[in-house]
Amino acid sequence: AQSVAQPEDQVNVAEGNPLTVKCTYSVSGNPYLFWYVQYPNRGLQFLLKYITGDNLVKGSYGFEAEFNKSQTSFHLKKPSALVSDSALYFCAVRDRTGGYNKLIFGAGTRLAVHP
């Protein structure tokens, strides 16, 4: 079965410090991986994706993620956190049984950036 795990319910970081939000996956074959961000009472906004190619993927708002096949991980990173980055972050993998765009989401990680 395909799955995505986000082991941390919440990540706290001081503004200006680097941040990492962890994600590991379990799929058969090559994964299509995504990161989305959700602000309160809003839908999900796309941050970045890994389909193929370079393992380091750069996305919106200064975020990046590194695909690590041996560790089956796709951690989200940002060199310098902003208070405005505080939100709920979801890692997702494409569900191969459901055609394109059908996603399986991790549980979500709440990022809190403190001034």
Next chain:
Amino acid sequence: GAVVSQHPSRVICKSGTSVKIECRSLDFQATTMFWYRQFPKKSLMLMATSNEGSKATYEQGVEKDKFLINHASLTLSTLTVTSAHPEDSSFYICSPAKANTEAFFGQGTRLTVV
């Protein structure tokens, strides 16, 4: 990108009434629409997949008679919560499928049943 409009953003209804949520893909035609439900502080759970002109496919445990999905056109899908009860209170999000790109989502609908 893609422009997705979901309406209403917030609705409060009385127990026993029905609520309709609309999802429109404004700049592309979506033959497939995914409907998700999100419980407080929880992840998104896929409820059903609708296909234009045919019956929706519901995930295990989702009552198809309670959550009616209509996908009558390539730009509009609706989710109707029938005979709503407080336990149906949740955040509902649509996602029209667009080929060869990442998924896009509506703004979500916060349903509160009192």
